[in-house]
Amino acid sequence: xxxxxxxxxxxxxxxxxxxxxxxGDELLLCQEAADQIRSACRQAGILERDVLEVDRHFDWSQxxxxxxxxxxxxxxxxxxxxxxxxxxxxxxxxxxxxxxxHADGSNILLVSCGRLDKRSMNAKWVKALEEHGxxxxxxxxxxxxxxxxxxxxxxxAGLNADREAAELLADRVEGNLLAADQEIQKLxxxxxxxxxxxxxxxxxxxxxxxxxxFKLIDTALxxxxxxxxxxxxxxxxxxxxxIAMLGAVSAELRKLYNCAEQLANGHGIDRVLDxxxxxxxxxxxxxxxxxxxxxxxxxxxxxxxxxxxxxxxxQSDDDGDQLMQQLVTRLSGADLLPA
Numbered sequence: 012x013x014x015x016x017x018x019x020x021x022x023x024x025x026x027x028x029x030x031x032x033x034x035g036d037e038l039l040l041c042q043e044a045a046d047q048i049r050s051a052c053r054q055a056g057i058l059e060r061d062v063l064e065v066d067r068h069f070d071w072s073q074x075x076x077x078x079x080x081x082x083x084x085x086x087x088x089x090x091x092x093x094x095x096x097x098x099x100x101x102x103x104x105x106x107x108x109x110x111x112x113h114a115d116g117s118n119i120l121l122v123s124c125g126r127l128d129k130r131s132m133n134a135k136w137v138k139a140l141e142e143h144g145x146x147x148x149x150x151x152x153x154x155x156x157x158x159x160x161x162x163x164x165x166x167x168a169g170l171n172a173d174r175e176a177a178e179l180l181a182d183r184v185e186g187n188l189l190a191a192d193q194e195i196q197k198l199x200x201x202x203x204x205x206x207x208x209x210x211x212x213x214x215x216x217x218x219x220x221x222x223x224x225f226k227l228i229d230t231a232l233x234x235x236x237x238x239x240x241x242x243x244x245x246x247x248x249x250x251x252x253x254i255a256m257l258g259a260v261s262a263e264l265r266k267l268y269n270c271a272e273q274l275a276n277g278h279g280i281d282r283v284l285d286x287x288x289x290x291x292x293x294x295x296x297x298x299x300x301x302x303x304x305x306x307x308x309x310x311x312x313x314x315x316x317x318x319x320x321x322x323x324x325x326q327s328d329d330d331g332d333q334l335m336q337q338l339v340t341r342l343s344g345a346d347l348l349p350a
Contacts, residue, residue, distance in 0.1 A: 012028075012141065012144075012145050012146070013141065013145070013146050013147075013148075014145045014146070014147050015147070016040060016044055016147060016149060019044055019047055019048075019147065020047060022145070023047060023048065023050075023051040027051055027052065027055055027119060028119075028143070028144040028145050029111075029114050029116040029118070029119060029120065029143055029144055030111060030114070030119070030120040030121075030122070030140050030143050030144030030145075031048055031119070031120070031121050031122065031140075031144050031145050031146075031147065032122045032123075032124075032137065032140045032141075032144070032145070032146045032147065033045055033048075033121070033122070033123045033124075033147050033149065034123070034124050034125070034126060034127045034132075034146070034147070034148055034149065035125070035126050035147075035148060035149025035150065035151075036125055036126045036149075036151070036262060036265060036266055037149050037150070037151050037152070037188055038188075038189055038258055038259060038261075038262040039188040039189045039192055040149045040188065041123060041149050042258070044147055044149065045091075045121060045123060048089075048119070048121055049089065049121075052089045052119055055087075056087070057087045057088060057089055057119060058088075059087075059088035059089070060088060060089045060090075060091060061077045061088060061089070061090045061091065062091045062093065063077065063090065063091065063092050063093065064093050064095070064317055064320070064321070065092065065093060065094050065095060065103075066095070066314055066317055067314070069103075071102065071103055071106035071107075072106075074090070074092060074106060074107070074110050075106070075109070075110055075113075077090045077118075078090065078110055078113075078114060078118055078120075086117060087117050087118055087119070088118050088119075089118070089119045089121060090118055090119070090120050090121070091121045091122075091123070092107075092120060092121070092122045092123070093122075093123050093124075094122065094123065094124035094125075095124065095125070095261075095265070095313060095316075095317060098131075099131075099134065099136055103136075104134065104135055104136040107122075107136045107139065107140075108135060108136055108139045111139045111140065111142075111143045112139075114143065120144070122140060125265040125266075125269065126148075126149075126269070127148075132146075132148075151186065151288050152186070152188060154181070154186060154290075157181040157184075157186065157191075158174065158177045158178040158181045159177070160188075160191075161177045161180050161181050161184075161191055161195070162174065162177035164191065164192065164195050165177060165195055165198075165207070168195050168196070168198075168199050169199070169204070170195070170198060170199060170202065170207055171204070171205075171206045171207060172198075172206075172207040172208070172212075173206075173207070173208050173209070175208065175209040176207050176208050176209045176211065176212045178209075179209045179212045179213060180194055180195075180212050183212075184225075186288075186290045187225055189224075189225070189255075189259055190223070190225045193223065194215075197215065198211075198212070198215055201215055202215075223246070224246065224255070224256045224259045224260070225259070226242055227239065227242045227243055227246065227256070227260075227339065228259060228260060228263050229293070229296055230242055230343070231260075231339050231342040231343040232263075232293075232296040232297065232299060232300045232342070232343075233296055233299060233343075234299055234300070234303065234343055234344045235343060236340055236343040236344060236345040239339050239340065239342075239343045240336065240339070240340060243335065243336060243339055247332065247335075253323050253331065253332075253335060254320070254323050254324065256335070257316060257319055257320055257323060257335065257338075260316065260338060260339065260342070261313070261316045261320075264309060264312050264313050264316060264342070265313065266287055266289075267297070267300060267301065267304065267309050268306065268309040268310060268313060269287060270283050270284065270287050270289075270297065270301055271301055271304070271305060271306040271309050272306055273286065273287075274301065274306075275305075275306050280298060280301070281294075284297055284298075300342070303344050304342075304344075308341075312338065312341055312342060315334065315337065315338050315341070316338055318334055319331060319334040319335055319338055322334050323335075
């Protein structure tokens with residue numbers, strides 16, 4: 012079946028299907044949809060979780076093994092299969108279809124990946140997930156809808172904000188929902204229950220002198236390596252959540268990779284950027300980045316991001332801080348540390 016994101020909460024309150032696919036480039040909305048499914052699993056008594064990160068060396072027998080191995084805490088578990096920016100070939104598609112064909116519904120499979128194009132949405136593995144479970148496509152919030160979306164998030168956070176305040180914040184974040192959520196949480200701390208108008212938002216935004224992850228990404232895209240490293244070091248010194256930072260950088264890399272793939276197929280840059288829903292103010296940065304980073308280099312950066320994720324989660328002996336520095340410096344066009 013197909014589900015819209017706004018149908019997920021109602022759906023999960025009634026049933027829990029054997030499999031779910033979340034596809035899209037809006038990191039915040041994808042994370043929140045996955046969190047809803049995780050929460051529903053916990054409420055159903057499914058406490059164990061296996062996380063499988065797919066890269067070019069991934070052994071697909073791990074998926075079958077995860078489905079057959081017994082849970083330590085009960086009869087059921089959640090298996091998360093994270094495809095990232097990788098594409099499914101015939102072998103991986105067959106392995107996933109084989110898993111679904113033999114699944115008895117005891118375990119829940121949660122598959123996540125970047126935005127799939129129309130052709131990919133008709134692939135056999137997607138159709139199998141649709142047959143055995145549910146498929147959720149996460150679409151970006153359009154600019155004309157962003158003010159309303161932010162207004163709803165402000166209200167949900169318990170903030171009393173007028174329409175002008177929401178629209179000003181929409182202009183500030185330029186379509187970046189993670190940035191919008193960050194600003195809303197900051198306003199909640201600063202303002203409490205006081206009313207928020209446009210002047211309040213402007214003052215709060217202006218008074219924020221510290222760097223944030225979105226400034227880090229834009230600076231890296233511009234090719235300014237020294238400034239990129241300064242911002243990263245400032246964020247790390249502040250104790251910013253590195254896994255969340257990595258998630259934002261990885262989402263940008265996936266979008267860049269998809270753009271590079273379209274360019275390699277002969278499409279014009281303006282058409283590619285419009286198709287990827289890159290905001291007008293950010294198109295110049297994307298053009299700079301795509302001029303120096305080709306598809307192969309971006310694929311390598313996505314692999315480096317996966318290594319960074321494992322290191323930051325303590326799943327490898329690599330130095331997560333060093334890998335993060337290497338990731339952003341290579342995104343900016345340099346290679347200062349050994350990978």
